Amino acid sequence: MYDPLTHNQIPRDHERGVQSYWASNTELPAFDASPLPGSADVVVIGAGYTGLNAAIELAQRGREVVLIDAGGIGAGCSSRNAGFLLPGTGRLSFSDYQKSFGFDTACAVQQEFATSITHVEAMVDASDVSCDLLHTRYLRLAHSAKMAAQLQRQQSLYAHTALTAHWLSPDDIAQQVPGLSWNHGGLEVTPARAVNPRALVGVYLQHALNAGVRCVPHHPVVAWQKQGSGHQLTTPSGTIRANHVLLCSNGYLAKSPFPQLSARQMPVLSSILVTRPLTQHEQNAQGLRINDMMMDTRTLKYYYRLLPDGRLLFGGRGAVTGASESHPRHRARLEAAVQATFPSLQGLTSDFYWSGWISVALDSMPRVYSPEAGVYTSMGYCGAGVAFASLAGKRLAQLVAGDSLPELPFYQSALPRFPLPQLRRLALRTFYALQRG
Template sequence: MYDPLVNNDIGCNATYPNSYWAQHVDTQPDTVTLQQDITTDVVVVGGGYTGLSCAYQLAQRFNREVTVLEANRAGWGCSGRNAGFVLRGTGRLSLAQLSQKFGLDIARVFHQEYSDAITQVRQMIAEGNINCDAQTPGYLKVAHKASLAADFPAQVEFLQRQFGYKAEYLSAAEVKSDYMHNTQAHGAIRFADCFGVNPLALAQGYAAMAQRSGARLYSGSPVTKWQRNTDGGFVLQTPQARVHCKQLVFATNGYTPKGFYPPLNRACLPVLSSIIVTSPLSEQQLQQSGLHHNQIVMDTRALKYYYRKLPDNRILFGGRSAVYGKDAEKAVYPARLLSALKNCFPMLDDLRCDYHWSGWVAVSYDDLPRVCEAESGLFYAGGYCGSGLSFSTLAGVRLAELTMGLALPDLPIYQGTLAPFPLPAFRRLGQQGYYQWGRFKDRFL
């Protein structure tokens, strides 16, 4: 499997992974490979949520001439491989942690930005008439230990009092009676505005919207090298053509190839997340498990599990995977996820795994993303830390605004570049150490 810390070549026109999502999309965007030299105002490198949202905004809102260069296919990277969780937030810091770090006033601006991100996704789905199997809203943050549930009422009160957000506390008994018979659910906080989608269908919908707005989208067109011109613009080389542009946007995030743009590569730790989708639940299994809802669910482990019931009554279940790309397809990882699922729902012991795939998420050093002009005329967004579906859509909006010289909300994530990891060559040794600590913490603390 492609590994951003190992490979300089991301591939060209690769097919989608054999995922549940790829088997449940209606159509694919009508794109072509770039075969002749062109000149354009803005080039966006990367055809995921960030790049496609940015291209749509540039073409539709600002009437810019914009070209998207995608090495493989629209949504081939994380945008088409994730769990489809439209969450409130990004990075890995809660509003309480943001309040401690930056103060309550800044945390409230973060809260508004997170609301705007979800609104932006909903607006794109409506404007584009995107058939992405958007499910009934609701997200359950589940305590996997009783000791962790003890603080949930205070967390809910904090959100209601300081942010006016109507989160809901659910006791273990309420989780069992109203949502599921998960033996490791000891209480939950319910967030009412989050929801699940088919993420690949959403990405393809964004691609169609960008194209209808006038953006040019080329698949199978990896950027093999690029440089700045003497006039301050840029020239990019693809396998068959060159592109000249005035402004350049990198929307590659966790899939940025090694050596492509070292300041971005050194500032992100690509982490594999792995997902399984089970066989459909029978009516008896639905009754036994109590899964009569489509809420998205994530637990409180350091190495989190996340899951939801899909429209055809299968269970999607995900968590951390291999450290290196070469190990991503090993059978131990889907087996481990299926075992964890059955530990939560022992009444589903005869479920089998029908799909398994993995994808990279980009973890930043300070657990927060950045949307920035890294140098004159060159912009990027990245470091979503695995919570990027909604925010990456809004990040595309903010990138488009940056290229137009507009002011962004007064937040730290818009006020500088991603900080490089100390000793970046040893990032994965640190990751392995964290995984060992996380397993110990989740089991014993």
């Protein structure tokens, strides 16, 4: 599998061979790919949620936009995630934001996350493409008494946000999710949404085409050069000049063409399996409902949901390197985690298994900013970008257009550089080993 830390450049069609459940059943709207033009006002690199939303916003404002991807549209995580629209990023909680930035900013950050879900909903509502957007609960399931106490402390803080949190006691959980092998209670957070992530790419693609965005798939950008006040981008099949370049690669950023940026994020594999459809009896016995998205509180979390066709989707951390991703032990480890979580689903194996590169920021906080004159980026979603990457793409476009962004930490500084970027892999390997031990 393509590995951003070992490949100097992203290969064309790097997603070939990824056998995701979503790719097996979800077609994107048909469109005619544009040939690479010689120049454009704005070039967006990366056609995931970030790049598509940035392109839509700028094209709707009348800008000439070319959207380029190394693979097909949605070749990265955007077509292969779990489809949880989370009211936050994966790692930091309201109390973390409160500690770092104070109470008012923490409330404003939480409000921005709520806005990101509203943004996705508005885009879906304004589209003919259907994407199974469901109203759900987001259940944070405590895996230990210590984490239960922490979740209970967090509950009251939600009162200051656009979200509602209810504490579910161990008795509540035993009644509602009886199949779980462990139970220390949990937090029910609403509103939340679940979606077919690849179909959501289709929603955005349709908006982009309607707005006049020229989509150029299968063109890896392998070099970038400043040219006067503009930029020249090189692909294996030609070059393009641009006044503005938006880098929307998230975890798929190779060392080239922006080595200084690649040292500011850590690509990490996240993996998902999807089982056969569960019978109605099995679903009832486990307490699995399509309107629940569940995530435990482990440092290396597992997340799961029942899909509309009755299959169980179950995700967690992936391999350390792209080269080892296809080793059967990783799929077996995730299958074992399903058994450990729902022991009465004896012998349940996976029909689908795949992985994707998420982007981890040093301080677990994504950023939207301009690292160079005329270059803009948004990345570092730490595994939770379905909702926030969509809004961040729009914010990125607003930055290009000269609008002022909300005064929030994501929009006020650069991604911090990893102190010894060459040791990121070793650090990850050590971290995983410590969690196991």
